[in-house]
Amino acid sequence: MAGGALEGGSALAPPRLQRLLLLPALATILLLLVVPLGFVLVYSFLTPGTYGGVVREFSTDAYLQFLFERDLFDESLTFNPAYLQIYARSFLLAAVATASCLLVGVPTAYFIATRPPSRRQAWLLLVTVPYWVNLLIRTVSMLFLIRDEGPINAGLRGLGLIETPLRIAYTDFAVGLGLFYSYLPFMVLPVYAAIERFDFRLVDAAYDLYADRWTILRKVVLPVVRPGIVAGCLLVFIPGIGAFIAPDLLGGGKNLMVGNLIALQFQSSRNWPFGSAAAIILLTIVLLALLAFVRQQGKAHGGGR
Amino acid sequence: MRRSRRESAITVEGVRKRFGSGAQAVEALGGVSLEIADNAFFTLLGPSGCGKTTLLRLIAGFEQADAGRILLFGEDIGRLPPNRRPVNTVFQHYALFPHMTVAENVAFGLRRLGRPRAEVEDTVRRMLALVKLERLADRRPAQLSGGQQQRVALARALAPHPKLLLLDEPLSALDLKLRQEMRVELKQLQEETGITFLFVTHDQEEALTMSDEIAVMSEGRVQQVGSPREIYDRPKNRFVAEFIGQGNFLPVTLERMEGGEALCRTDFGAVIRVAAGEGIAAGGRATLAIRPERLRLVEPGDARAVFSGTVERLVYIGSDTDYRVRLDDGPPVDVRVQNAGGEATRYAGGERVGIAFDPAAARLLPEEE
Numbered sequence A: 001m002a003g004g005a006l007e008g009g010s011a012l013a014p015p016r017l018q019r020l021l022l023l024p025a026l027a028t029i030l031l032l033l034v035v036p037l038g039f040v041l042v043y044s045f046l047t048p049g050t051y052g053g054v055v056r057e058f059s060t061d062a063y064l065q066f067l068f069e070r071d072l073f074d075e076s077l078t079f080n081p082a083y084l085q086i087y088a089r090s091f092l093l094a095a096v097a098t099a100s101c102l103l104v105g106v107p108t109a110y111f112i113a114t115r116p117p118s119r120r121q122a123w124l125l126l127v128t129v130p131y132w133v134n135l136l137i138r139t140v141s142m143l144f145l146i147r148d149e150g151p152i153n154a155g156l157r158g159l160g161l162i163e164t165p166l167r168i169a170y171t172d173f174a175v176g177l178g179l180f181y182s183y184l185p186f187m188v189l190p191v192y193a194a195i196e197r198f199d200f201r202l203v204d205a206a207y208d209l210y211a212d213r214w215t216i217l218r219k220v221v222l223p224v225v226r227p228g229i230v231a232g233c234l235l236v237f238i239p240g241i242g243a244f245i246a247p248d249l250l251g252g253g254k255n256l257m258v259g260n261l262i263a264l265q266f267q268s269s270r271n272w273p274f275g276s277a278a279a280i281i282l283l284t285i286v287l288l289a290l291l292a293f294v295r296q297q298g299k300a301h302g303g304g305r
Numbered sequence B: 001m002r003r004s005r006r007e008s009a010i011t012v013e014g015v016r017k018r019f020g021s022g023a024q025a026v027e028a029l030g031g032v033s034l035e036i037a038d039n040a041f042f043t044l045l046g047p048s049g050c051g052k053t054t055l056l057r058l059i060a061g062f063e064q065a066d067a068g069r070i071l072l073f074g075e076d077i078g079r080l081p082p083n084r085r086p087v088n089t090v091f092q093h094y095a096l097f098p099h100m101t102v103a104e105n106v107a108f109g110l111r112r113l114g115r116p117r118a119e120v121e122d123t124v125r126r127m128l129a130l131v132k133l134e135r136l137a138d139r140r141p142a143q144l145s146g147g148q149q150q151r152v153a154l155a156r157a158l159a160p161h162p163k164l165l166l167l168d169e170p171l172s173a174l175d176l177k178l179r180q181e182m183r184v185e186l187k188q189l190q191e192e193t194g195i196t197f198l199f200v201t202h203d204q205e206e207a208l209t210m211s212d213e214i215a216v217m218s219e220g221r222v223q224q225v226g227s228p229r230e231i232y233d234r235p236k237n238r239f240v241a242e243f244i245g246q247g248n249f250l251p252v253t254l255e256r257m258e259g260g261e262a263l264c265r266t267d268f269g270a271v272i273r274v275a276a277g278e279g280i281a282a283g284g285r286a287t288l289a290i291r292p293e294r295l296r297l298v299e300p301g302d303a304r305a306v307f308s309g310t311v312e313r314l315v316y317i318g319s320d321t322d323y324r325v326r327l328d329d330g331p332p333v334d335v336r337v338q339n340a341g342g343e344a345t346r347y348a349g350g351e352r353v354g355i356a357f358d359p360a361a362a363r364l365l366p367e368e369e
């Protein structure tokens, strides 16, 4: 199959030319990702300037600051878990958002993928509708909905179900909800693609070979569509960890996530090295987690038993 | 017949199945009854769309019949879901599990039945040996050729030792050479395992070479059931005669009945005496069917000649030569002559010839309304 695709492509463009096709993307990545990331890495080992920016003086303070607090007088270091907690919260919120997206996104994707082909496009278009509106505006309108004086609380009070407003806005719950809502289509689309390609004759085959419905789902459907589910989870989880708008607006800037922490360092705190270090640490953790995940997937894939 | 006293593995009684409703309804099966002997290689033969897959799906349990009963060794299985029927299927496009190895595919049914691990491993090994795939046990289906995938599908369906194996055009995706090899292998597999095979095909040659018994289907109905010989030599109606092999069909008027024989006159005036079958009565119309290989070419004035005509064309096809002869005042007929002696190409295009045949080789088919 891969061979066929290669041959088909070479009819249109010879292999040497095909490599050129990748050039614009490579240039973009180099210029806009690798180079800036290099700067971030370098900045994280420099000393903060008084009014932002950096002074060219090597220092590991940014990384020390992540775990320890330096006493102003005697320069002694004491352990400070505050930043670690922000990372932990970010992971937790992103994980909860991913799980919620799975819960809602997989049935949705299944529904769309099992419609007649002529209808699927319309359903997919509906899934992307939220993206026609700017994320900031969507998040703000969500805030209006859930704040103490918002329609949800007003409605509940009107029904006499509560007396004091339900605290939704400016909680971790609100942030999780925001993340879930922002990234849901990223779950639906790859899962849809996987289910759409799924050969439902396999279900017949398994049913014929004495499997019950639950076993068919577990042993046949899920393993085959797993790449789509994994892709969806990564597409929600990774941007979810670094999310900035949802925690800023819905968390009220109190319950920081990594994204806010980093943003703060480049804005009011004017500690560019620490912001850079926080970004590098996040990147490292995500990459390590991905690596572990890929390894584990590779192992788990051996077992169709 | 050797099946006469054997137990029936599966009995299909008056099964009907309709898809859709209202104006768009399609009657896939219009009252099908069949009896398949235990340990038989039974073939459902019919053109595409005649309802073969539907019948298999009903027997496997994927569809429910609108009417009729399906009995497996006397037990009504019509209400059981597929996973409760001791019937396995080799699907038309194999439907192998892509994420499992060959061995895991074959073990799937056994595991679901909760067989002990040692037994599963042993059976898988035996099945893979049976289909000659021992060395590919750890491959994934995507790494196999079409023929190998086919064998995996067979091994997977045979492994739980079902009481009935359903095969839905399993050879249709293979190339000719492989298909011919697999015919022999399938037949051997059936004999070795002692499992009843219900094999579906639209290829008459496949049906004739492999089957103990054939049911010819058309438009959701069984047209005829019989051994390959019966189906070929004594087709019951024009559909069967035309679908199986080639044939010449001459409309005739029945002049007189004499014992078991009918004296009939073709529309172009020739008079022939042939054995009469069911539904044949004097005065009526019928179709005289005769296979090309049952016709012989003789010299124009030969006393044995029943018809005479002119050679229109001839095609040399290796083992045989196919002649087309236009009968005097009549339609053209096909004659197949074996290239055993020198006579096969004795007549050239445009030459006059006589056509002789043994009346016993001809069939009178009742006129269809």
Ligand SMILES: Nc1ncnc2c1ncn2[C@@H]1O[C@H](COP(=O)(O)OP(=O)(O)O)[C@@H](O)[C@H]1O
Binding pocket: B019, B020, B026, B027, B028, B046, B047, B048, B049, B050, B051, B052, B053, B054, B055
């Ligand atoms: N699920 C279905 N829905 C509607 N029509 C169907 C369905 N399955 C089969 N049919 C129709 O029933 C008839 C018989 O089909 P099938 O059993 O697949 O024939 P075969 O296997 O002999 O080619 C066809 O006209 C087909 O279009």
Ligand SMILES: [Mg+2]
Binding pocket: B049, B052, B053, B054, B168
């Ligand atoms: Mg079919």
